[in-house]
Amino acid sequence: MSDSNGFEDLVVETPGVDFRVHRSVFTDERYLEREKKTIFTNGWLYVGHASEVRNPGDFITRTIVGERLIMCRDTGGELRVFFNSCRHRGALVCREPSGNTARFRCLYHAWTYRNSGELVAVAERASFPEGFSLEDNGLESPRFEVYRDFVFLTFGADASPLQDYLAPVLPYLDSIVDQSLTGDMEVLMGSHLYRMGGNWKLIVENSLDGYHGFAVHQTYFKYLAGRGYDLDGGLEGVGLSLGNGHAMLRYKAPFGRSVARPWPAMSEQARQRVETIASELVDKHGEEKADLITKTSKNILIYPNLLIIDAASLQIRILDPIAVDHTDVSAWCLAPVGEEEELRQHRIQGYLEFLGPGGFATPDDNEVIEACQEGYGQVRGIEWSIVSKGMGKEVPSMTDEEQMRGFWRQWQHDVAGTNEAAAVTGGRQG
Numbered sequence: 001m002s003d004s005n006g007f008e009d010l011v012v013e014t015p016g017v018d019f020r021v022h023r024s025v026f027t028d029e030r031y032l033e034r035e036k037k038t039i040f041t042n043g044w045l046y047v048g049h050a051s052e053v054r055n056p057g058d059f060i061t062r063t064i065v066g067e068r069l070i071m072c073r074d075t076g077g078e079l080r081v082f083f084n085s086c087r088h089r090g091a092l093v094c095r096e097p098s099g100n101t102a103r104f105r106c107l108y109h110a111w112t113y114r115n116s117g118e119l120v121a122v123a124e125r126a127s128f129p130e131g132f133s134l135e136d137n138g139l140e141s142p143r144f145e146v147y148r149d150f151v152f153l154t155f156g157a158d159a160s161p162l163q164d165y166l167a168p169v170l171p172y173l174d175s176i177v178d179q180s181l182t183g184d185m186e187v188l189m190g191s192h193l194y195r196m197g198g199n200w201k202l203i204v205e206n207s208l209d210g211y212h213g214f215a216v217h218q219t220y221f222k223y224l225a226g227r228g229y230d231l232d233g234g235l236e237g238v239g240l241s242l243g244n245g246h247a248m249l250r251y252k253a254p255f256g257r258s259v260a261r262p263w264p265a266m267s268e269q270a271r272q273r274v275e276t277i278a279s280e281l282v283d284k285h286g287e288e289k290a291d292l293i294t295k296t297s298k299n300i301l302i303y304p305n306l307l308i309i310d311a312a313s314l315q316i317r318i319l320d321p322i323a324v325d326h327t328d329v330s331a332w333c334l335a336p337v338g339e340e341e342e343l344r345q346h347r348i349q350g351y352l353e354f355l356g357p358g359g360f361a362t363p364d365d366n367e368v369i370e371a372c373q374e375g376y377g378q379v380r381g382i383e384w385s386i387v388s389k390g391m392g393k394e395v396p397s398m399t400d401e402e403q404m405r406g407f408w409r410q411w412q413h414d415v416a417g418t419n420e421a422a423a424v425t426g427g428r429q430g
């Protein structure tokens, strides 16, 4: 490699001919440190869904790329995001994963904050110097913005507005939210948190990889066939690089969908309800948009680390890089508010069967990711991975790799930026 700062020429493209990724990007700690200073500082990172803090006083805590955060709804009903760290000496002010409270009380010396962030009680306050004020020492917030209940933050001062960042992927994000006739979606109670033995970018690739489906997930497809699903059509679709690093698979699949395609085992009543929802969505949005909402499966990457998988069920998945070779994956099931009981049960079943960590797919994918990570550690002679499938095609299919190339182009652009603080602001690739 010839490079000027060590972060260039890690992704090499000869248009229409060749596309390679240097394998050190999955194994070298330097690149994770660089990603933290560029992509994970200046990009917009998903925090949570507003439905997770629906009522005044509700809170959740999250860790995002090492930062400990609180997302809550204050007593006045306003959504807030705070750094979970006491202004005094830094202890976590909230140590529960979720709950409801009017105040956060630090366990170390009992400084107490309202759920709107103000510091309201300091033990032995008179002992502090004259200039010390409660007003100046409330909980601190990162910059955050909300799009249709999806809450994102950025640690970079210069990031473009959230909607500009999301612009190329908004029609697809809208098509997820619009599964609900009222536009009101909710994260279902419970979540999965599991650790995968691979670099976070391997999981990005795997989540957008239509090429491995039948090779790796045979058991699942046999199971579906045994339950009466018609798999003859296989998986047909396209892989799309949307811009700003966002990418997706868009495809027709045999999975049941509670907004259009009944499951084989579904009751007649539920079947009719699915059909009614589908026709109401056509009335509301028109044929073309309704088709995207109801009949189209989607694996969407919102760059860099949020995945929305709308396939056998609907999943929000975030990837938190905890080491160069380990990633924490957090996942939730998303559903329209007020969904009928039987449809909800099918949604949860589809989620657990395919997308959950104990389902038919995720353990298989974990094996594959660990095998790649191990392969990179042991095959010293092979420096480059090949990501060229479908290059030169006018319309790359979902089993090609254009969607991954979109991710990699943005990744290379961001990590190679000469100014860490400005690497992904203002000049993002379209």
Ligand code: FES
Pocket: 086, 087, 088, 089, 090, 091, 106, 107, 108, 109, 110, 111
């Ligand atoms: S660290 Fe929180 S009160 Fe001292």
Ligand SMILES: [Fe+2]
Pocket: 206, 212, 213, 216, 217, 361, 365
């Ligand atoms: Fe998979």
